[in-house]
Amino acid sequence: MAGRPKIKDIADMVGVSPATVSRALAGTGLVAEPTLSRIRETAAALDYRPNVSARNLRTQRSMAILLVVRDAGNPFYLEVFKGVEAAAREAGYSVLMGNTEDDPVRETEYFAMLGDGHADGMILMTGKLPAPNDTRATGDEPVVVALEMVEGSGYPHVVIDNHAAALSAVNHLIELGHQNIAHITGPLPEPMSQRRMEGYRTAMKLAGLAIREGFEQRGDYLLESGVQCCRALLALPVLPTAIFCANDEMAFGVIGELNRQGVSVPDDVSVVGFDDLFLSAAFQPPLTTVSQPRADIGRQAMTILLSRLSGAAVPDEPVVVATQLKVRGTTAPPKSLTTQHQGRHQ
Amino acid sequence: MAGRPKIKDIADMVGVSPATVSRALAGTGLVAEPTLSRIRETAAALDYRPNVSARNLRTQRSMAILLVVRDAGNPFYLEVFKGVEAAAREAGYSVLMGNTEDDPVRETEYFAMLGDGHADGMILMTGKLPAPNDTRATGDEPVVVALEMVEGSGYPHVVIDNHAAALSAVNHLIELGHQNIAHITGPLPEPMSQRRMEGYRTAMKLAGLAIREGFEQRGDYLLESGVQCCRALLALPVLPTAIFCANDEMAFGVIGELNRQGVSVPDDVSVVGFDDLFLSAAFQPPLTTVSQPRADIGRQAMTILLSRLSGAAVPDEPVVVATQLKVRGTTAPPKSLTTQHQGRHQ
């Protein structure tokens, strides 16, 4: 009995057939009592663990799921991963993490891992499917899309209401008395960036506020673009008194640049972010931002995927999880509520 | 030919045996030219992908490795993951991420996944092995320990020189002219925290500086403990002019608390962290800290693991990767270089 014990070893020791051992260990309730206990004890004594490859081959399942993200270096995904992992392990699944780096080749590759026995299902957080000619993605693969939207794909979605969240963030600024509110967008025309921008526009419109020329700056979610856009904003004839950034990372870039230029946050300019990253609350001053329940999103996505995998029904409408505006230290009323009333131009 | 194509399907279509197909696709160079191309073309046409469970069962390998961390929610590990993942995929491996949450049960469980076909090897970042009575960890499992130290375990290690790094951080403060330098430790007696503390002590000693009573505060790497320790420091009869924190997260807690108490960083007090987290450079002011080449650590650990898995030799001395002190905005000379000379007491 060299090497790891196998089912046959237990069977031989106990004096039953491998089939009985398999049934006993699977807890099918089909094995009678004297035998059952002896099998269990022997298995424990040998420290037996079923070989997963053999089991997977036989059952045609891997008990693994694939979490595919755009950039595994972004801490944003970590919390999601945690939620996914927790729900997965409760159900006996392990989690493979895939990192596309926006590379279409990788996207296709990960998608293919669904079919080749690597994983039974997939949680997609990249916002896009591999090019249709590369795969036969029919829309009924066991895939759940989280946070992003893959329009018309037929997959279940777990999302936040980006439009409403952005709107509430901008409304907060408006309620503080701001009128010259700028927005730094994410990469357009990605739907997520689009929605947040539309939320900004809607809030402005509902408040009867004009969006001055140059007040919409186009960023790409990275720190450096926050810096650049901030510079562009500071070069404008009329300066904004508040800036709504499409994510926290850009907000940090903005705040850094404002400080460097001697502009105080929030005294001179208010800044709002989006994401509530790890340590955003620890920033100086603590960042006002839209908080996403990331672990919860992960957990929900995994739960839906598990239903899907067990053949149960899945929601055909996107599941919307609530966001929360965290008002912290980077927002305040504008310095001089009245001196900003220079009228509006388009 | 319903379902996914298998090797036999290709064999039938091309009119060769499954063995030949397997050899052709494996690129063994044992298949002659007219056949080779036809097999490849047919495989491509069918979009054939080998079933991994079958292959794994047959080859007794999973082509997966396990990256086990203490807390998957800590962005610190992300960069490491990226390095591991990159090196892994180059070699055709996938990466399973395991999250122990310091739970011994999970630690044992992940360790067991090494034997049951889940993974071929493991990169351990938890700093401890499962209790020895739970596992037959003999020290020659394919395990590489990264960043932490598992003394006397016999596994290859990839580490940083915590002592030297801490020493250089404190030296930087000393060179700026600081004498009253406090230290907030990690959780003791963990080796990593210990080493950093010893580095601090060595630097002080070499400079002939006394460590005043209360200048060593015991933290636990979490933000909140930075806040608490900072309060304790501020209650001391003689205030430190500089604080060396055993990680960035506590440094953020410290800076936040200093700000709240009206103490300016770095004008009144200098702060140095350790880790160089995502966004530490974007902090206001940008954090002076010890930068660890995380992706590189991950990559190196994976490279060693790959050697180990291919039967090659592995370093029997810990591989030490270089850290770098990033001098940024939270350190400056002490406010009044001379008024601090009140003599020393033990």
Next chain:
DNA sequence: TTGAAAGCGCTACCAT
């Protein structure tokens, strides 16, 4: 309640 045996899809050995 238990056993016998087929077979998941692949690779690698032994032939030819």
Next chain:
DNA sequence: ATGGTAGCGCTTTCAA
């Protein structure tokens, strides 16, 4: 250079 085939370890019919 290619084919035949055993067998990796498990689960699951079918029979008893």
